[in-house]
Amino acid sequence: MKSENRIWTVRDVLEWTVNYLAEKGLPFPRQDVEYLLSYVLKTTRLKLYMLLDRPMSRSELNLFKQLVKRRVKREPLQYITGVAYLWKYEFLVDRGVFIPRRETETLIEVAGKNLKGKEAFIADVGTGTGCILLSLLKDNPKLRGVGTDISKKAAELFLKNRARLRLTDRAFIAVSDCLSCFPEEPMFDAVVSNPPYVKSDEIPKLQDEISLYEPREALDGGRDGLSFIRRLVREAPAYVKEGGFVAIEVGEGQAEAVKFLMKQAGLQKIEIHRDLSHIERVVVGWKL
Numbered sequence: 001m002k003s004e005n006r007i008w009t010v011r012d013v014l015e016w017t018v019n020y021l022a023e024k025g026l027p028f029p030r031q032d033v034e035y036l037l038s039y040v041l042k043t044t045r046l047k048l049y050m051l052l053d054r055p056m057s058r059s060e061l062n063l064f065k066q067l068v069k070r071r072v073k074r075e076p077l078q079y080i081t082g083v084a085y086l087w088k089y090e091f092l093v094d095r096g097v098f099i100p101r102r103e104t105e106t107l108i109e110v111a112g113k114n115l116k117g118k119e120a121f122i123a124d125v126g127t128g129t130g131c132i133l134l135s136l137l138k139d140n141p142k143l144r145g146v147g148t149d150i151s152k153k154a155a156e157l158f159l160k161n162r163a164r165l166r167l168t169d170r171a172f173i174a175v176s177d178c179l180s181c182f183p184e185e186p187m188f189d190a191v192v193s194n195p196p197y198v199k200s201d202e203i204p205k206l207q208d209e210i211s212l213y214e215p216r217e218a219l220d221g222g223r224d225g226l227s228f229i230r231r232l233v234r235e236a237p238a239y240v241k242e243g244g245f246v247a248i249e250v251g252e253g254q255a256e257a258v259k260f261l262m263k264q265a266g267l268q269k270i271e272i273h274r275d276l277s278h279i280e281r282v283v284v285g286w287k288l
């Protein structure tokens with residue numbers, strides 16, 4: 001995008017940049033450009049198409065160029081725009097904290113159904129932005145809960161998301177290794193978690209957006225991907241009340257192994273739930 005004196009309309013910029021990003025090998029260039037332009041013009045992707053003939057100001061163009069440079073280096077869109085959408089809600093995200101993924105909606109849906117209408121206290125282990133816990137609490141006004149995360153940065157973001165969703169009186173955060181900050185007694189009606197579950201040697205093979213930018217401790221599940229889950233399944237039941245449950249998001253092909261681990265840990269009525277892509281995604285075990 002050169003020629004200092006030329007007037008660039010939104011349409012010109014859109015078309016030029018879609019081609020540019022395609023040349024750079026970005027897989028979804030139009031989607032990227034629509035999000036980045038909407039961000040710069042403080043509008044939505046839908047409304048962007050009503051602004052096509054609007055000339056862009058010099059400062060808008062400068063900001064847009066900076067964002068495109070970051071995207072070309074494969075920085076995830078959500079880190080560039082600072083937000084991610086999950087379930088029915090918008091969450092602030094930032095470098096150093098895991099970006100919420102669509103597949104996690106299966107855990108929110110399954111846990112939400114089990115908790116519907118109940119007055120319950122729940123824990124979300126490895127809460128990150130808080131997307132699971134805050135969605136559950138927002139949907140069900142009788143729930144209270146606490147998120148734990150080893151990452152201080154995640155805890156800071158959790159607090160911002162909690163305030164934006166007006167859940168300050170019901171949602172809490174602890175910077176903690178797994179559940180170790182709590183006394184080991186049955187205090188929760190449910191423990192939910194989307195833990196790190198990628199095999200260590202698969203991380204460098206993931207797309208650059210993940211391997212270069214997302215925090216390793218949010219991804220790394222050790223040699224077989226199950227290190228953290230093994231520990232969580234072993235430890236969580238002691239914190240769950242009778243009649244409560246443990247619900248864990250798992251990676252593709254891990255569900256049967258996690259079901260076995262839950263049985264070993266004394267959990268019962270174990271269920272496996274599939275996500276929208278029909279992948280076995282969530283394992284639930286009950287303490288009866």
Ligand SMILES: C[S@@+](CC[C@H](N)C(=O)[O-])C[C@H]1O[C@@H](n2cnc3c(N)ncnc32)[C@H](O)[C@@H]1O
Nearest residue numbers: 098100126127128149150151177178194195218
């Ligand atoms: C896959 S991310 C999930 C984040 C968020 N719950 C979500 O679904 O978007 C896993 C999270 O676990 C946290 N984590 C990793 N090891 C942990 C540990 N030992 N104790 C607590 N949290 C941990 C990471 O910091 C990260 O936020």
